[in-house]
Amino acid sequence: MRARILGIGLALLGAAAVAVIALSRREPVNALWFVTAAVCTYLLGYRFYAAWIAARVLCVDPTRATPAERLNNGRDFVPTHRAIVFGHHFAAIAGPGPLVGPTLAAQFGYLPGTLWILVGAVCGGCVQDMTILLLSTRRDGRSLGQMAREELGPLGGAAALLGTLLIMVILSAVLGLVVVNVMKHSPWATSTVLATIPAAVLVGLYLRWWRPGRVLEATLLGVLLVLAALLGGGWIDHQPVLRTWFDYAALPLAGLIILYGFGAAILPVWLLLAPRDYLSTFLKLGTVLLLALAIVLTHPQIKMPAITPFVAGNGPLFGGKVFPFVFITIACGAVSGFHALIASGTTPKLISNELDVRLVGYGSMALESFVAIMAMIAATLLDPGVFFAINSAAGVVGATPEAAVRTISGWGFPVSVEQMRALAQAMGEQTLFARTGGAPSLAVGMASIFGSTFGRGLLALWYHFAIMFEAVFLLATLDAGTRVGRFMVQDVLARLWPPLGRTSWYPSVLLASALIVGAWGYFLYIGVIDPNGGVNILWPLFGIANQMLAAIALSIATGIIIKSGRRRYALVTLVPLAWLAVVTTTAAWQKVTSGDVRIGLFAAANDMAAKLAAGLLPAERAAVAPQLIFNQRLDGWLTILLTAILWLVILDMARICHRRLRGLPLPASSEARHHPTRLRAVRAEP
Amino acid sequence: MRAGPFIASQALVRAWAWLRTLAGDDAYERYLHHRALRHPGEPTLGRAAFCAAEVRRKWEGVNRCC
Numbered sequence: 001m002r003a004r005i006l007g008i009g010l011a012l013l014g015a016a017a018v019a020v021i022a023l024s025r026r027e028p029v030n031a032l033w034f035v036t037a038a039v040c041t042y043l044l045g046y047r048f049y050a051a052w053i054a055a056r057v058l059c060v061d062p063t064r065a066t067p068a069e070r071l072n073n074g075r076d077f078v079p080t081h082r083a084i085v086f087g088h089h090f091a092a093i094a095g096p097g098p099l100v101g102p103t104l105a106a107q108f109g110y111l112p113g114t115l116w117i118l119v120g121a122v123c124g125g126c127v128q129d130m131t132i133l134l135l136s137t138r139r140d141g142r143s144l145g146q147m148a149r150e151e152l153g154p155l156g157g158a159a160a161l162l163g164t165l166l167i168m169v170i171l172s173a174v175l176g177l178v179v180v181n182v183m184k185h186s187p188w189a190t191s192t193v194l195a196t197i198p199a200a201v202l203v204g205l206y207l208r209w210w211r212p213g214r215v216l217e218a219t220l221l222g223v224l225l226v227l228a229a230l231l232g233g234g235w236i237d238h239q240p241v242l243r244t245w246f247d248y249a250a251l252p253l254a255g256l257i258i259l260y261g262f263g264a265a266i267l268p269v270w271l272l273l274a275p276r277d278y279l280s281t282f283l284k285l286g287t288v289l290l291l292a293l294a295i296v297l298t299h300p301q302i303k304m305p306a307i308t309p310f311v312a313g314n315g316p317l318f319g320g321k322v323f324p325f326v327f328i329t330i331a332c333g334a335v336s337g338f339h340a341l342i343a344s345g346t347t348p349k350l351i352s353n354e355l356d357v358r359l360v361g362y363g364s365m366a367l368e369s370f371v372a373i374m375a376m377i378a379a380t381l382l383d384p385g386v387f388f389a390i391n392s393a394a395g396v397v398g399a400t401p402e403a404a405v406r407t408i409s410g411w412g413f414p415v416s417v418e419q420m421r422a423l424a425q426a427m428g429e430q431t432l433f434a435r436t437g438g439a440p441s442l443a444v445g446m447a448s449i450f451g452s453t454f455g456r457g458l459l460a461l462w463y464h465f466a467i468m469f470e471a472v473f474l475l476a477t478l479d480a481g482t483r484v485g486r487f488m489v490q491d492v493l494a495r496l497w498p499p500l501g502r503t504s505w506y507p508s509v510l511l512a513s514a515l516i517v518g519a520w521g522y523f524l525y526i527g528v529i530d531p532n533g534g535v536n537i538l539w540p541l542f543g544i545a546n547q548m549l550a551a552i553a554l555s556i557a558t559g560i561i562i563k564s565g566r567r568r569y570a571l572v573t574l575v576p577l578a579w580l581a582v583v584t585t586t587a588a589w590q591k592v593t594s595g596d597v598r599i600g601l602f603a604a605a606n607d608m609a610a611k612l613a614a615g616l617l618p619a620e621r622a623a624v625a626p627q628l629i630f631n632q633r634l635d636g637w638l639t640i641l642l643t644a645i646l647w648l649v650i651l652d653m654a655r656i657c658h659r660r661l662r663g664l665p666l667p668a669s670s671e672a673r674h675h676p677t678r679l680r681a682v683r684a685e686p
Numbered sequence: 687m688r689a690g691p692f693i694a695s696q697a698l699v700r701a702w703a704w705l706r707t708l709a710g711d712d713a714y715e716r717y718l719h720h721r722a723l724r725h726p727g728e729p730t731l732g733r734a735a736f737c738a739a740e741v742r743r744k745w746e747g748v749n750r751c752c
Contacts, residue, residue: 074720076743080707087708097752143747171752213737215709269745270738277750278709332752341748480750487746503746546752 007047014040018118021306022111028301029110031377035295038118038373042366045122050362053127057561057569058134060354065677067140068352077141079352079679082359089347090364091281093129093339094288095477096439096470097332097546098372100178103438104539105329106379106387107315109307112326113376120327120334121369124576128550129339130361131557131573136344137351138671144344147556148649150670151563156652159645160552161488164341166642167545168485169516171338172261173523174538175474175481178437180253180528181535182471187246188237188428188464190253193471194246195229196279197260203275215278222279230468234461237428254528257478258521264479265486265513273479280476287469291374291446294453304380304387309411316392316408317436318536319598320590327583328543333372335580337549339365352679378445379438385415386423386432390441393533394434404433428460436533439470485516526631529624537601540591541635544584548646551580555653562657563666570657581650588643592636601636605629713740 017037021029054060068079080088105113136142142150145164149157183190203222211217236242248256264272308315311322318325332338343361351357379387388397388408397407401417408415424432427444435441443466450462487503489512494501500508527534554577561570594600597607605628611617612625659666706712714733721730731739 072720072724074717074724075740078716078720084704084707092749093751095750095752175752207737208734212734213711213714213740215711216706219709270741273745274741336752338751342751345747346744346749477750477752480745480748481752483745484748542752 010040010044030299032299041118050358054358057572062355065675066351069679077349080350082356085350085360089360092342094368096474099375100438101330102372102376103379103442104317105326107317108311108322109305110380111306112322117334117372125335126362126365128553129343129365130357132340132553133343133361134357137348140672141348144340151560152652156649159649163549163645165488168481169519170542170545172478172481172520174542175478176257176524177527177534178439179471179474180250181435181437182439182467183253184250187243188233189467191236191246192229192233192468196226196472199225200276204271208270219278219282250528254524261482262517265482277476280472283469294449298452300381302380304384316396324583324586328540328587331543331546333369335550337546340553378442385413389415390432390435393436395531426459427463437535443467486512489515544642547580547584548642551646552649555649559653559656563660588639591639601632605632
């Protein structure tokens with residue numbers, strides 16, 4: 001009875017909060033309404049929808065021994081308390097995606113993005129993560145690719161593998177690009193981010209040689225070093241000569257990042273990658289907690305309108321209408337296919353009881369979605385004029401500050417050069433114009449929130465703290481993506497010549513690393529020379545790739561649900577699958593066929609080629625035009641390839657379902673046999 | 687009257703244990719515990735060798751996301 005009253009109370013409160021954010025037009029909305037709407041939505045989804053799916057659709061069985069229990073080896077298969085698994089899983093899935101996507105989608109106003117984050121997470125992303133986690137747990141922790149191969153067929157398996165490799169390349173490129181935009185002509189940011197590399201190496205050496213395995217003390221040391229680097233960066237920024245050593249344009253920074261990525265891929269993992277990941281995880285969890293606390297304490301007003309005129313498709317951050325592009329721009333935070341790789345990787349090997357998949361799978365994704373809501377708050381509490389001035393590329397609004405403010409004010413979002421200058425000065429930067437990619441405007445938003453909670457005098461410090469946090473976080477994901485990409489390339493190369501598959505054979509390591517870094521380095525380079533910022537092309541491509549991976553995961557889940565004779569529940573995964581298929585295909589169709597040069601990739605290439613031939617481009621544009629034209633066409637073909645993979649997997653799934661419904665032979669289920677559990681309770685400590 | 691501080695200190699000890707498990711700080715102790723329980727008398731890895739092997743194993747698959 002009490003639970004029912006609580007449920008009704010939550011539903012009423014949540015509905016009221018959603019009504020306030022959806023219906024407010026004149027009055028500014030308080031950020032607390034966003035927090036209330038989000039928390040109520042997640043709690044209701046978790047309490048009712050997740051519980052129903054776990055019981056009815058997935059038939060979670062608490063008496064069944066999990067692989068962690070059956071295959072316990074004290075290392076990767078270990079029955080672990082669900083709170084600990086939740087922490088591990090959340091730390092693994094929460095990357096920079098939910099911070100960047102909502103910031104970019106804020107160009108449509110706060111409402112479309114917020115509604116998609118809430119609905120997409122509760123009905124799509126959380127369901128996907130929980131379902132794949134259970135299916136993998138039932139299959140001894142098999143990977144998504146293996147499940148696709150075994151449950152659908154070789155075609156599905158190959159498509160999943162190719163899709164994963166493509167997403168690694170595009171993701172790494174876009175993250176590199178965001179880091180470049182954070183650091184260009186910012187000695188403070190550049191010196192701080194560079195200093196995190198020796199800090200990570202020191203932590204690595206500490207853990208390897210001085211105190212093996214003492215992660216907490218080593219991480220504490222690392223965090224202190226990184227904070228010292230942050231203060232040191234501020235000091236460097238005030239030294240007239242020293243600061244010029246760290247003042248770089250975008251292109252050399254991109255070169256540095258490519259070199260760094262290659263180094264991180266070939267160096268021993270304990271030296272750079274693992275310690276950087278410890279630092280990134282602690283900073284990430286700490287900052288997310290701090291941000292949540294600060295938002296609740298300051299409860300800022302949202303200044304961005306609910307809906308901007310850019311829903312019609314002429315937005316400055318990226319071209320395209322709100323449908324389908326808001327659903328592509330916000331992938332992580334609503335539905336992220338990448339999570340399915342984690343939910344079928346390390347996590348299922350730690351689950352001690354099948355009941356835990358609800359908290360770990362559904363719950364972690366709900367928390368990640370909450371991070372996306374906080375990013376949306378941080379982006380939309382800025383004056384809209386300021387938001388657009390930071391996030392619009394020079395190619396869109398004009399190269400000089402005067403031209404940019406004129407264009408942006410002309411859209412009805414007033415902003416002045418003085419206002420931007422004062423803001424840049426308060427943040428300790430020379431300029432904040434045209435810092436595309438979402439990270440700098442998020443940092444300004446976070447600095448405003450932290451500044452008004454913990455002291456306004458420290459705005460510049462908070463801004464660079466946020467920048468450093470984002471950069472460490474972005475680079476950690478870039479390293480990890482590169483490494484996984486390297487293994488996948490080695491896997492493919494092994495089919496040509498088996499020794500190339502040996503992951504510790506140096507010639508093979510060098511070759512595979514060069515191939516994968518070369519691939520994302522190419523897209524990063526093109527993004528940097530693109531006067532429209534590059535993020536406007538790369539981020540939608542990443543979104544399409546990520547949603548395609550989600551569709552693959554949901555296809556596998558739907559196929560397995562129907563194969564196991566529970567077709568009346570298949571809508572649970574089929575509806576999000578259908579939605580993602582529609583959204584991704586529509587977006588891909590527009591990217592390929594649209595005649596609007598801000599949306600259509602081929603149209604943009606043809607337009608630029610015609611201008612180049614007619615001699616209409618200024619000299620510096622004409623110099624890079626052939627590369628940009630080639631890249632737009634390449635991106636167009638990539639989009640076609642991604643969509644083809646998506647539909648191949650969907651058709652493969654439909655074939656399996658058709659055979660099941662007609663009673664024809666099917667690939668056998670790879671589900672492990674039922675063994676009764678002997679675990680009574682798993683404790684956190686040994 | 688003494689129950690309060692005792693409970694508080696117990697909670698702290700417990701929180702510390704959780705934090706160590708979450709960070710992987712106690713991975714080696716848990717490994718030793720597992721070996722003693724399941725494979726008594728068999729040789730075990732030293733701390734440094736175990737930690738090195740664990741780092742390699744952890745970074746062989748996808749463990750970080752976008």
